[in-house]
Amino acid sequence: MDSNLSKIKPKLRTQGNVTGNFGRPKVKAANNSAIGLTSTEHIHIVTQDDYLNRMYDAMNLTDDENLKAFCYQQIKDILVQRGLW
Numbered sequence: 001m002d003s004n005l006s007k008i009k010p011k012l013r014t015q016g017n018v019t020g021n022f023g024r025p026k027v028k029a030a031n032n033s034a035i036g037l038t039s040t041e042h043i044h045i046v047t048q049d050d051y052l053n054r055m056y057d058a059m060n061l062t063d064d065e066n067l068k069a070f071c072y073q074q075i076k077d078i079l080v081q082r083g084l085w
Helices: 048-061 065-082
Strands: 019-021
Touching: 048 065
Parallel strands: none
Antiparallel strands: none
16 A cells, blocks of 8 residues: 655745735735824923933832832943943
8 A cells, every 4th residue: 555645746936926914925015104193293202311310300209119120220221331330
């Protein structure tokens, strides 16, 4: 009882559509720039000095130990980066 199943060579996928959406051809998603506020008027980048001051303020005002540890780590990282630690 020899089976012929092992003799069937699989065909390489070099033809046809690139599928992935449940058998349908792949389509590119819609442009998501309309979602949220993505225009340049709404983007505000905080400087590192402002961020450092915010971390100092948050560390002094909070009683949460996890937040204090986070602020301490952020302050340390910035000061190490500047060569002041």
